[in-house]
Amino acid sequence: MKIKIVSDEIHFDCPKCKCPMCGDKALLGEMINCPDCNELFSPIPHKLEPEPEPARPECDTPATVKYANRLAMYMVFSIIATVLVVAWWNAKKAAGPKEKTWREFADEATPKMLAEASNHIVGFRRMLHVYVDDHGDYKNPNVWTGNVEAEYINPVGGVSVTNVPFKFNLDSSYDGNMELQCSYDWKKDGDEQAARAMERYNAALKAAGNPY
DSSP states (O other), X not given: OOOOOXXXXXXXXXXXXXXXXXXXXXGTTOOEEOTTTOOEEOOOOOOOOOOOOOOOOOOOOOHHHHHHHHHHHHHHHHHHHHHHHHHHHHHHHHHOOOOXXXXXXXXXXXXXXXXXXXXXXXXXXXXXXXXXXXXXXXXXXXXXXXXXXXXXXXXXXXXXXXXXXXXXXXXXXXXXXXXXXXXXXXXXXXHHHHHHHHHHHHHHHHHTTOOO
């Protein structure tokens, strides 16, 4: 605590020659002579200027205020990021799914058919021949078919050759895009196996001399 000392001494000047003087407060109201110019006057004390208040030290920002400011900034950034993501998603939905071209589907046909063939053929050994037939409508994958000629290990351990037919179609995926699908054409394969069996049966009859 700062203690202010009050003095009984007054300071004043001669009104004529401005000679500075000082004396006891008891001189107030009395008539005195200036020691320099001998002017008779009543002392008028100088006004004491108030002492300036000491500057208060700047205190650091409280931790609670800093935390509140950071939290507010985080919330603002989170809101902005959320708005941007929602706007991007809405724009994507408004634009609709991206349609693939028939050339992109054609590029996907052979790899998809090879993947299906390796999963379908038991004892698969290697591919011999692969082709895709668009049946003259190359822009409509729903009519495309394919065939894979491959070697496989038969039940007795030898190597055999098989031909497996496949078919293609377009199907909508979860995001609305059209995707090319490839699957084993069991109906065509069954018809071809039946035709081959009939050919072998007729050949056997012919070899046996049966006119029927």
